[in-house]
Amino acid sequence: MITIRQIAQEAGVSKSTVSRYLNDGYVSEETAEKIKLVIEKYNYVPNEFARTLKSDKSNFIGVIIPRIDSPSAMSMLDGINRTAREEGYQILISNTDLAVEREIESIYSLMQNKVAGIILIATEITPQHLEAQEAISVPILFIGQNHADVFSVNHDNYAAGKKLASHLLSFNHQTVTYIGVTENDYSIGVERKRGIRETFQEAGVSVTEVMSTFRTKDNYYLALDLLKKPRSTLYICATDNMAMGFYRAAHELGLMVGKDISLAGFGGYAFSEFLTPPLTTMDFHHELVGETAAFNLFAQIQGRDIARESIIAVTFLKRDSVVDNA
Incomplete structure (x- = not known):
């Protein structure tokens, strides 16, 4: 790729003159035309990041x-x-x-x-x-x-937890395990879990809480242990990514999600509708968040x-990973 120095040499001007031209500074019409012809000849594109470092304005x-x-x-x-x-x-x-x-x-x-x-x-x-x-x-x-x-x-992760739990109550599960993350992550580790726990408890259903990480692989190994002798009929993961680990473990243990166990998550990730069966989850509309x-x-x-805080609404996605336990 041609450099500013080479442009200057071919146009017969100084390097500083080319820099002024590229940064919208003053150069004569005749000089500007010379520089423009060289730039077009070599399809030169300025390095925006380098220009930013030399400028007070950043793009x-x-x-x-x-x-x-x-x-x-x-x-x-x-x-x-x-x-x-x-x-x-x-x-x-x-x-x-x-x-x-x-x-x-x-x-x-x-x-x-x-x-x-x-x-x-x-x-x-x-x-x-x-x-x-x-x-x-x-x-x-x-x-x-x-x-x-x-x-x-x-x-509103507390409200999201309550909303998912409220929908899941209609499936009549009496044994529920929630797979969460560290409480250092207040939104997910505390508020989301609290919404789940309180809503089930208000309906007379106790929730077993298990700590994990966000990583799919960690949840795969966790599920291999939890599902060897399932003590719950419904498992709720703090994210869809975590739930994906449970799908793999269930398959290896000969269990069918949506039949032998029920599974739900949070996130509405694109892959969740392509799992077998598709994952019941809360859509957090992450592109809209961005x-x-x-x-x-x-x-x-x-x-x-x-506003100091903007709250994005969530949507319940009813799919086939949760079965009625009546």
Whole structure:
């Protein structure tokens, strides 16, 4: 690829003159025409990121994700990226692999790379997150967690848990196991679980709670142990990704989901309708979450007022993985 130095040499001008032309600075019409002809000859495309580092104005936003293999994060990225392009921005992605300390590092790193704003798909909000927010000079918006001192896009996870449990009660299961995650993740580890537990308990059904991780493989091994001698007829996983591990384990143990055991999840991930049988779940509309987060971040960048917290509604998807136990 041709460089600015080579463009300057072929056009017979200085490197600084080419830089002024590329950055909309003043050059004479005659000089501009010479530079333009060379650029068109070689199909030169300026390095937007390099230009951003030298400029006070950035056309990049940073997006911090918890895992590259997370279906929900990828769907949110789709929504963020689509909205960013409509606004004339590009995204820089930082993956933390579920490490809170890397979330903090990424905030400072993206700031050093002069992004216009940051969207963080957070696993939790710690004092260090709040300290970083105060220390940087660009807006930051959190997805998936809420706090009085931050701007966020989230779901009402307690209400989502209650809504799923209310629908599942009609299937008459009296033995229920909920597979959750660490309570450090307040939205999913505490609120979602509380909505499930309280709704079943109000109906006189006790819920056995088991701790796991978000990773499909971990839940596969967990399910191999839990399903050898199933003590529940209904298993509810905190995410669809976790439920997928249970499908594999059930198949290997000779159990049929939707017949021998019932299984439900949260998320509405695209793959969930292609499992056999399709997974009963709550659709969290993750692309809309991403779009809303990007829209709100750009409003902050432009100095417009937005709500401190935006809540995205969820939808119950009744499928064939839960059978009536009457």
